[in-house]
Amino acid sequence: MMLDATQNYLQPLTEDQLFGWHSALFPTGRSGMYKIEVGRYRTGEMQIVSGAMGKEKIHYEAVAVEAVKKEMDNFLDWFNNDSSTDLVLKAAIAHFWFIIIHPFDDGNGRIGRAISDLLLTKADKSPERFYSMSSQILVERKRYYEVLQKVQHSSGDITEWLDWFLHCLKNALHETEKTLGKVVYKAEFWKHHEQTLLNERQRLVLNKLLDGFEGKLNSSKWAKISKCSPDTALRDIKDLMEKGILRQESEGGRSTNYELVELTNQKF
Ligand SMILES: Nc1ncnc2c1ncn2[C@@H]1O[C@H](COP(=O)(O)OP(=O)(O)OP(=O)(O)O)[C@@H](O)[C@H]1O
Incomplete structure (x- = not known):
């Protein structure tokens, strides 16, 4: 109709x-x-x-x-x-x-x-x-x-x-x-990271963050989403932090939460 x-x-x-x-x-x-x-x-x-x-x-x-x-x-x-x-x-x-x-x-x-x-x-x-x-x-x-x-x-x-x-x-x-903004931002993000070495788990969680992740991202959620061990999750996260893609959220609760660094502030 x-x-x-x-x-x-x-x-x-x-x-x-x-x-x-x-x-x-x-x-x-x-x-x-x-x-x-x-x-x-x-x-x-x-x-x-x-x-x-x-x-x-x-x-x-x-x-x-x-x-x-x-x-x-x-x-x-x-x-x-x-x-x-x-x-x-x-x-x-x-x-x-x-x-x-x-x-x-x-x-x-x-x-x-x-x-x-x-x-x-x-x-x-x-x-x-x-x-x-x-x-x-x-x-x-x-x-x-x-x-x-x-x-x-x-x-x-x-x-x-x-x-x-x-x-x-x-x-x-x-x-x-807002929706179009997200879609365009996501496309720009991946264009910028065309050459960045990322594994499948990192790509999976980054896509979730770019789509508007509900709640806070911590290492145990990472492990659950990408079906890996807590150690692997931490390694993936640390690697993204070193690449300037993720950062630790300032308001930490009991667990450490991570967020995307704005594209304009990322190192390429
Ligand atoms: N006072 C009112 N309160 C609620 N709806 C009203 C009122 N007056 C008119 N309506 C209209 O009546 C429609 C419901 O009528 P009807 O059940 O025939 O439509 P529907 O398409 O089957 O229902 P819906 O809009 O809930 O999907 C509402 O969507 C609204 O447009």
């Missing part, structure tokens, strides 16, 4: 395409244990609820069933023909509008997020995706629900939603920048 949305962003969005996405999301015709209406608009009323059975909290009552088709026609007409709205703002408005209609039995959140990514692809004028708004929304899911909840009950003023959406987009871009 996401690929179709972001690769075919220049085509108009159609009802049939939405039905196709919905069918792709629910190939068994069920959502979990429950049979749902797949590949067509819902034919029943829709409430967004949370909480355990018997203690459900109703967050929002979606558009009445008899209005779904007409509301979706209006939505698609605006989606395909409005060219006066900035595409990033349009991505935010489209998501909110789609969620308000809640046209399907299930999967509305996922399809709504794909619709946003489609418009962001259009705004970028390129199907190459380096960031994912959908993934960032999921990371910030708690606030996403809170803002949706609040703005759904405001009388038509969606400023807070637009504000949150832009903030979330900024975070998505920052996350991508």
Whole structure:
């Protein structure tokens, strides 16, 4: 679904395409244990609820069933023909509008997020995706629900939603920048060390450090990761320290921890 949305962003969005996405999301015709209406608009009323059975909290009552088709026609007409709205703002408005209609039995959140990514692809004028708004929304899911909840009950003023959406987009871009930064740094690191004599264990642990090692690296973790004896681990570490690639962390606890020396400070 996401690929179709972001690769075919220049085509108009159609009802049939939405039905196709919905069918792709629910190939068994069920959502979990429950049979749902797949590949067509819902034919029943829709409430967004949370909480355990018997203690459900109703967050929002979606558009009445008899209005779904007409509301979706209006939505698609605006989606395909409005060219006066900035595409990033349009991505935010489209998501909110789609969620308000809640046209399907299930999967509305996922399809709504794909619709946003489609418009962001259009705004970028390129199907190459380096960031994912959908993934960032999921990371910030708690606030996403809170803002949706609040703005759904405001009388038509969606400023807070637009504000949150832009903030979330900024975070998505920052996350991508961080990831790309790591990838580029790793490539530079290995280019600099093309000629450095390193064994397989050292290469393995260095790659883990470059990918963002969780926690502190000490000699026993080294031995575990590279499946060697504690003595070998210490020898490998000492060799990297002599080469200026690793250094001892200043805040030592009971065990000695090691960290990568920034590329600019390494001796070559
Ligand atoms: N008040 C609200 N609280 C939580 N979600 C809401 C609220 N109002 C609307 N929603 C939307 O409803 C979606 C859930 O609807 P639905 O279960 O049909 O989608 P889904 O794609 O199956 O679920 P999910 O988004 O959790 O993967 C949420 O993702 C969100 O976009």
